[in-house]
Amino acid sequence: MLDIETRLATLKRPALLAQAARFGADDYRRDIHLARLLETETLPKPAAALMALFSREAELDALRKENTGHYRPARHVEVLIAIMGEAQLFRATTHPA
Template identity: 40%
Template structure:
């Protein structure tokens, strides 16, 4: 199993976050959403996108767990939507 696959398999998040991400993934548009979320050029492949998204999500999860005042539920869901969608595309590749 590759590093990205094992990191994705190890993710454990509250049901509300997971449900919101799964629901949002139906409206995910890679070109539009990744540009907004990553604020950089769109990664060429789902693997490259996941390499950028995983550390962002990990930082958001740390903020959530520590009740950091800078935590954004909306941003966390956005990143999880992208993770779910990119992971699906990665699995098909």
């Protein structure tokens, strides 16, 4: 299994998805967005949150590639935004300045 830093470094998505996520990353609020995306009231630590988000994102990316009517780009962008936000928090807590 890949470590979190490797998964973050190798996560490649279409430019439009990545750009939309970057625009939304400044508005990411962990207490609201993460709780909704993971469907939980208690928020996990950043590493655990990232692992759950990677799993959700992989499912969404598979739907995108299947080109079926079940794919929702807005949901995919929301998950990518959360990954960016959690990655920032993960790095801040594991690599303090």
